[in-house]
Amino acid sequence: MLGLLVEQPRHGYELERVIEERGVRAWTALGFSSIYYVLDKLARRGLIETTSAPSGGKSRATFRVTESGRELCAATTRDALATLTPVRARVLIAMANSPSLPDVDVVTGLTGRLEALRKQLADVRAARSRQEPLPASASAIFNYSEAMLAADTAWTEKTLDTLTKESAMDKYDVKKHHHELYAPPSKEFTVVEVPELRYIAIDGQGDPNTSPDYANAVEALYGVAYGLKFASKKTLGRDFAVGPLEGLWRADDPTAFLSRRKETWEWTMMINQPDWITEDMVRTAIDEVVKKNAAKKKDNAALGDIRLRAFAEGTCVQILHIGSYDDETPTLDRLHNRYLPDNGLTFNGDHHEIYLSDARRTAPAKMKTILRQPVKPA
Numbered sequence: 460m461l462g463l464l465v466e467q468p469r470h471g472y473e474l475e476r477v478i479e480e481r482g483v484r485a486w487t488a489l490g491f492s493s494i495y496y497v498l499d500k501l502a503r504r505g506l507i508e509t510t511s512a513p514s515g516g517k518s519r520a521t522f523r524v525t526e527s528g529r530e531l532c533a534a535t536t537r538d539a540l541a542t543l544t545p546v547r548a549r550v551l552i553a554m555a556n557s558p559s560l561p562d563v564d565v566v567t568g569l570t571g572r573l574e575a576l577r578k579q580l581a582d583v584r585a586a587r588s589r590q591e592p593l594p595a596s597a598s599a600i601f602n603y604s605e606a607m608l609a610a611d612t613a614w615t616e617k618t619l620d621t622l623t624k625e626s627a628m629d630k631y632d633v634k635k636h637h638h639e640l641y642a643p644p645s646k647e648f649t650v651v652e653v654p655e656l657r658y659i660a661i662d663g664q665g666d667p668n669t670s671p672d673y674a675n676a677v678e679a680l681y682g683v684a685y686g687l688k689f690a691s692k693k694t695l696g697r698d699f700a701v702g703p704l705e706g707l708w709r710a711d712d713p714t715a716f717l718s719r720r721k722e723t724w725e726w727t728m729m730i731n732q733p734d735w736i737t738e739d740m741v742r743t744a745i746d747e748v749v750k751k752n753a754a755k756k757k758d759n760a761a762l763g764d765i766r767l768r769a770f771a772e773g774t775c776v777q778i779l780h781i782g783s784y785d786d787e788t789p790t791l792d793r794l795h796n797r798y799l800p801d802n803g804l805t806f807n808g809d810h811h812e813i814y815l816s817d818a819r820r821t822a823p824a825k826m827k828t829i830l831r832q833p834v835k836p837a
Contacts, residue, residue, distance in 0.1 A: 460489070460497045461524065461532045464507055468523035471495055481597060482586035485579070485604050498522055506531060548611075554618075561696020562622065569619045576615060580608040631699035631733040641703075641813065643829060645779040648798050653833075655771035658705070659683055659741060660729035661764045666721035675761040676728045677704060679748070683765055684730045686744035695735065702731035707770075707809040719785065727809070732767065741767045772808055777831040783823035790830060799834065808833030 463474055471494055483489060489497075501507045506528030510521045524532070550572065557565045587593070587601040633656070634641040643649050661676040684701045692698045707727040710720075745762050752759060776798065780790050791810075799805060813829035 460494070461501060461506060461528055462536070464501075464522055464524045465529055465532050468510055468521050470519050470521045471498065472519070474498075480586070480590060482583055482601070482604070485583050485586070486600070501528065550615075563692065563696050566619065566622055569615055569622070573612065573615045573619060576608060576612045580605065580612060583608060631697070633702045633731040633733075634700075640777075641815075641829065643777045643779045645781055648776050648778045648794065651775050651777060653772040653775050653831075655769050657732045657734065657736065657767065657769050658729035659687075659732055659765050660727050660768045661761055661766075662725070662727050664725045666724070667726070668721065672761070673726070673728070675759050676764075679759050679761040679765060680704070680728060680730050682748040682751075682759075683741065683744045683762070684732075686747050687732065687736055687740060690740060690744060690747075691733075691736065697733075697735060699733050704814045705729050705731070706812045706814070708812065709809045719788065729768070736767065738767050741765065772811065772831070772833045774807070774835065775811070775831050775833050776804070777811075777829055780828045780830050781825065783826060784828065787828070787830060794830070794832060799832075800837070803837050804834040805837040806832065807835035 460474065463469060463477055469477070474494055478484065478489060478494075498507065502509070502522070505525060507522045507524050510523050553568070583601065583604050587605075590597070593601065637654075637656075640651055640653060643651075659680060661680060663670070663672045663676050665672060667673045681701070681704075688699060688701055706729070709725045710723050745765055748759075749762055752762075776794065778790060778794070780787050811829075811831035811833070813831065814826075815828065816826040818826060
């Protein structure tokens with residue numbers, strides 16, 4: 460304010476016009492209502508004085524700088540040119556405390572900050588364009604404002620990009636976290652060690668192609684799995700990819716798999732879950748699906764049978780089968796009657812299948828299914 464009056468005597472409305480035209484508020488905290496407060500303060504200190512008080516009242520009073528004001532402005536300007544002012548941006552406090560927030564909240568906040576910075580930078584550039592050509596001093600002010608905003612914008616973009624990438628990397632995907640278990644070759648059997656993994660699971664019996672219990676079980680599992688995914692992301696800030704459908708298959712007579720006597724099969728259908736999913740979260744997700752079904756006047760009794768369970772299969776032999784489910788027989792025959800005997804192994808648990816393809820959208824000849832069999836020395 461003192462510097463504007465050093466340039467020439469001005470009244471309040473002239474000061475407001477110059478402040479607006481030069482974009483002064485982009486780098487000061489000077490509001491319109493502050494102008495007359497500051498003028499009164501400068502006058503009381505003897506740094507400015509009125510040249511006249513026209514009939515229009517105080518708002519049209521013209522002020523000019525006194526000699527004391529001119530000397531103080533010059534001295535302060537010399538000091539400000541050489542003195543570094545510490546930057547204490549609030550965003551630094553926010554970043555220091557950000558570990559206490561879910562990642563999604565940090566990303567949302569920085570995204571809003573980035574939008575505001577881009578708008579402010581555009582406003583400063585527009586203000587500059589309206590006043591070109593500018594004297595060197597005014598041009599330097601705009602250069603500084605633009606440089607600071609551009610630097611803040613670049614920092615925010617980089618930080619946001621890093622957080623987004625880290626969030627994507629941290630997203631749990633069982634197929635990536637246990638790549639060796641979900642990417643076997645299709646030509647040869649391989650031996651893997653399967654650690655304890657957690658699943659939401661339902662038990663049942665009967666032909667999967669015709670049994671309504673099987674269809675209800677699969678529908679219920681996917682409904683709860685996606686409910687858990689969205690709840691985890693919203694309440695915990697931890698996202699995960701819904702895993703593939705998996706099935707444990709058993710029969711009193713193992714040859715039932717080779718002969719495809721599906722009506723005698725017993726099964727446990729399941730979908731993998733990350734370690735942080737709790738039984739309370741599963742119950743809540745089940746309740747939410749039940750409510751949604753009720754709103755649609757729909758019922759699925761299988762929802763009441765879902766349980767959070769852990770399985771530790773240990774040593775297993777597996778292979779990738781490409782083709783329809785009914786074409787698995789030759790591969791299973793090779794496993795049961797050649798590979799296991801030739802390697803001194805025998806069965807040690809349920810036959811396990813992992814369905815990597817969506818049967819509704821994939822041609823039968825191209826479907827990919829992992830066939831896994833827990834084993835032990837014969």
